[in-house]
Amino acid sequence: MAVPPDIAPPDNDVLWARSLHHTHSGSPALTDVSLGVRESEILAVTGPRGSGKTTLLGCLSGRIVPEQGEVWFNSVPVHTMGALSRERLRRDRFAWISPEPDLVPELTVWENTALPLLLRGEGHRAAKATALEWLERLDIGALARKRPAALLQSERQRVAITRALASAPTVLFADEPTAPLHRADSVHVLRTLTAAARSHRTTVVLATNDARTAALADRTVTLLDGRRVSSAQAEDVEGRAACSLSV
Numbered sequence: 001m002a003v004p005p006d007i008a009p010p011d012n013d014v015l016w017a018r019s020l021h022h023t024h025s026g027s028p029a030l031t032d033v034s035l036g037v038r039e040s041e042i043l044a045v046t047g048p049r050g051s052g053k054t055t056l057l058g059c060l061s062g063r064i065v066p067e068q069g070e071v072w073f074n075s076v077p078v079h080t081m082g083a084l085s086r087e088r089l090r091r092d093r094f095a096w097i098s099p100e101p102d103l104v105p106e107l108t109v110w111e112n113t114a115l116p117l118l119l120r121g122e123g124h125r126a127a128k129a130t131a132l133e134w135l136e137r138l139d140i141g142a143l144a145r146k147r148p149a150a151l152l153q154s155e156r157q158r159v160a161i162t163r164a165l166a167s168a169p170t171v172l173f174a175d176e177p178t179a180p181l182h183r184a185d186s187v188h189v190l191r192t193l194t195a196a197a198r199s200h201r202t203t204v205v206l207a208t209n210d211a212r213t214a215a216l217a218d219r220t221v222t223l224l225d226g227r228r229v230s231s232a233q234a235e236d237v238e239g240r241a242a243c244s245l246s247v
């Protein structure tokens with residue numbers, strides 16, 4: 001997937017990455033990955049465990065600076081930004097959902113949900129109103145005054161998802177967002193997440209190894225051993241692995 005070095009980021013791509021290479025402790029996690037993410041699209045990044053999905057989302061969101069390659073957000077280079085500018089970018093324009101809910105235990109549900117807005121400088125009253133509105137929208141308004149320790153794991157994850165949506169990010173990065181949810185919960189939450197993203201024209205980059213989850217996206221990019229492959233190539237490799245296990 002090498003891209004010639006003289007190509008500028010296309011105007012209609014909100015995120016654009018060219019030839020990303022990254023290793024963790026010397027072992028390759030991403031090798032020559034290039035991709036564009038269009039405005040308002042829901043892009044699924046699929047691949048088996050360890051294929052580099054989290055590392056790719058990390059590079060695109062400025063959490064990780066790739067060892068080689070470029071990342072552009074709205075035609076602004078992210079890979080050359082200093083740590084403080086990347087932090088501001090993440091705080092003001094991006095939201096992140098982890099596989100495990102990462103709530104602040106000392107804060108109530110509505111305070112957790114309002115936190116990104118407060119960190120951006122929004123007034124207390126407006127941030128609280130937005131948080132409560134989004135909690136109602138995701139059917140968890142009744143939890144607003146509870147603390148994370150009083151919630152089920154699935155409820156905590158719904159709060160983390162609500163917090164991400166409430167901050168109205170330009171790009172929402174969701175790394176296996178429904179991993180801790182039961183199937184029925186997972187379907188409901190994913191539908192809500194994708195419907196909310198579509199109605200607010202939020203761009204979503206969704207890492208998943210679940211085909212049902214990927215089916216809710218507009219487009220899918222597949223990774224295998226840190227490289228971009230066609231979905232047919234990935235299925236072929238997984239099929240062969242399953243055959244060799246069954247003999």
Ligand SMILES: Nc1ncnc2c1ncn2[C@@H]1O[C@H](COP(=O)(O)OP(=O)(O)OP(=O)(O)O)[C@@H](O)[C@H]1O
Pocket residue numbers: 024025028029047048049050051052053054055056207209
């Ligand atoms: N912090 C780290 N230190 C060392 N190795 C890491 C680290 N993070 C990831 N890796 C390795 O890098 C490779 C890519 O990992 P990554 O988490 O990006 O893949 P993934 O597709 O998101 O996997 P999963 O579905 O398990 O989250 C894997 O081999 C993984 O073991």
